[in-house]
Amino acid sequence: MKNKVKFQLSASFVILIIVCALFAKYICPYDPYEQDLSIAYQAPSMAHLMGTDAYGRDMLSRVIMGGQVSVLSTLALVAIISIFGTAVGVICGYFEGKIDFVVMRLSDLCLAFPGLVFALAVAAILGGGIVNAIIALALISWPKYSRLARGLTLSIKESSYIAAAKLAGDNAFQLIIRHIVPNIIGPIIVTATLDIGTMMMEIAGLSFLGLGAKPPVAEWGSMMSNGRSLLQTYPWVVLSPGIAIFTTVVIFNLFGDRVRDEFDKK
Amino acid sequence: MENIISVKNISKTFHRNSGDNTVALSDVSFEVYKGEILGVVGQSGCGKSTLARILARLIKPTEGHVKTNGSIQMVFQNPIQSFDPRHTLEYSVAEGLKNKHVPKAEIEKRVSNLFNLCGLDVDLKDKYPHQVSGGQCQRAAIARALIMEPDILICDEATSALDVTVQKQIIDLLMDIKAHKDLTIIFISHNLPLVEMFCERAIILKEGKLCKIYQKKTEPIG
Numbered sequence: 001m002k003n004k005v006k007f008q009l010s011a012s013f014v015i016l017i018i019v020c021a022l023f024a025k026y027i028c029p030y031d032p033y034e035q036d037l038s039i040a041y042q043a044p045s046m047a048h049l050m051g052t053d054a055y056g057r058d059m060l061s062r063v064i065m066g067g068q069v070s071v072l073s074t075l076a077l078v079a080i081i082s083i084f085g086t087a088v089g090v091i092c093g094y095f096e097g098k099i100d101f102v103v104m105r106l107s108d109l110c111l112a113f114p115g116l117v118f119a120l121a122v123a124a125i126l127g128g129g130i131v132n133a134i135i136a137l138a139l140i141s142w143p144k145y146s147r148l149a150r151g152l153t154l155s156i157k158e159s160s161y162i163a164a165a166k167l168a169g170d171n172a173f174q175l176i177i178r179h180i181v182p183n184i185i186g187p188i189i190v191t192a193t194l195d196i197g198t199m200m201m202e203i204a205g206l207s208f209l210g211l212g213a214k215p216p217v218a219e220w221g222s223m224m225s226n227g228r229s230l231l232q233t234y235p236w237v238v239l240s241p242g243i244a245i246f247t248t249v250v251i252f253n254l255f256g257d258r259v260r261d262e263f264d265k266k
Numbered sequence: 267m268e269n270i271i272s273v274k275n276i277s278k279t280f281h282r283n284s285g286d287n288t289v290a291l292s293d294v295s296f297e298v299y300k301g302e303i304l305g306v307v308g309q310s311g312c313g314k315s316t317l318a319r320i321l322a323r324l325i326k327p328t329e330g331h332v333k334t335n336g337s338i339q340m341v342f343q344n345p346i347q348s349f350d351p352r353h354t355l356e357y358s359v360a361e362g363l364k365n366k367h368v369p370k371a372e373i374e375k376r377v378s379n380l381f382n383l384c385g386l387d388v389d390l391k392d393k394y395p396h397q398v399s400g401g402q403c404q405r406a407a408i409a410r411a412l413i414m415e416p417d418i419l420i421c422d423e424a425t426s427a428l429d430v431t432v433q434k435q436i437i438d439l440l441m442d443i444k445a446h447k448d449l450t451i452i453f454i455s456h457n458l459p460l461v462e463m464f465c466e467r468a469i470i471l472k473e474g475k476l477c478k479i480y481q482k483k484t485e486p487i488g
Contacts, residue, residue, distance in 0.1 A: 160347050
């Protein structure tokens with residue numbers, strides 16, 4: 001299969017996931033929060049394709065609604081860390097000096113600490129909830145982007161076209177916006193795309209440990225956590241969100257690989 | 267003759283993270299006269315480009331000072347790499363005027379005029395650097411420098427990356443521009459015959475030091 005077709009195919013799946021996440025409310029066959037104990041733990045059937053959980057809630061509807069929280073929170077997290085990290089990295093790389101030294105030592109500190117443990121500590125201090133989980137993961141994850149952006153900035157800021165732009169009267173802000181950011185954005189986008197899968201797993205991980213989304217909010221990690229004792233008796237309660245996480249992470253990773261291929265072509 | 271640049275005892279040392287220091291220039295002094303074409307000659311690594319960047323105020327000397335009585339623009343060695351690959355030639359050429367808030371119509375007119383003056387097809391305005399030849403790109407680089415109407419043009423190995431026929435065209439273009447505009451040119455090259463042909467005076471750099479100043483009429487190079 002040609003690379004372009006692979007790119008288009010993976011992009012179509014990603015768009016499909018995002019559309020499903022955005023319009024989850026209208027796609028769900030049942031109300032994902034409506035409880036009906038008379039149909040609790042029903043195995044997958046034509047009426048409930050992924051079965052029902054302990055409260056008789058339709059698992060397919062909960063998986064679709066859970067996608068909204070999981071996917072959109074992951075995209076928000078990746079957007080925050082990539083934009084913030086890139087901005088910090090570009091400023092450090094361009095100006096160097098004391099600000100660079102201080103910020104880079106801070107990022108060394110973040111990188112040296114086990115990510116999920118730090119995120120757990122931050123989430124524990126801030127309390128549960130998906131917003132706090134995003135803040136916790138953002139605090140630990142931005143240095144990867146700042147390191148990358150700083151390195152790229154250092155490598156291109158000595159180039160002739162930057163010197164030419166300086167002679168044309170560009171100030172530091174104009175140089176960064178017009179010349180540095182457009183020339184480093186490719187690797188940043190590739191890293192961010194490949195990071196979506198990892199971040200989705202980390203958000204799900206925090207939720208699984210009870211530090212992310214709280215019940216009754218449908219979120220894949222917390223859904224798996226709630227059903228973990230039922231793996232042997234009612235496996236669909238755990239497997240449905242598990243398959244959703246697995247499929248989504250694989251699709252985003254494949255998309256990330258294709259995006260990298262597209263950028264590497266030149 | 268009237269001085270347009272006065273260089274007094276400049277030195278430049280680059281400090282490396284490893285602790286090694288590289289002395290690029292050491293106690294260099296000379297003057298550039300208004301309207302002349304001054305050659306700067308020397309082997310690779312002798313400090314020519316460092317000198318050019320100091321003159322253009324892109325970097326500061328470690329010691330000494332440079333007094334300039336006019337605006338400076340520069341044409342770089344590798345024409346394609348001296349243009350931002352993300353922007354069209356027109357964008358790069360017009361950037362300086364945009365920074366001066368010149369009206370859009372005026373910018374378009376001046377860019378077209380300069381493309382004509384530099385022997386470039388106006389259709390190339392919308393091309394990206396990798397879509398044109400090295401010679402065309404260097405012409406665009408000269409247009410970019412001239413659009414700012416500088417008093418001094420520094421050509422840092424401006425013909426080195428080009429093949430011989432294109433080198434000749436670029437030199438002819440610079441001669442032509444010199445004839446039309448009141449321009450002082452500092453022509454940096456490692457090519458002695460080219461400097462001898464093109465320049466009225468030349469300074470020779472060796473290992474960061476100025477070792478000789480040649481005057482074409484009285485003491486020809488070669």
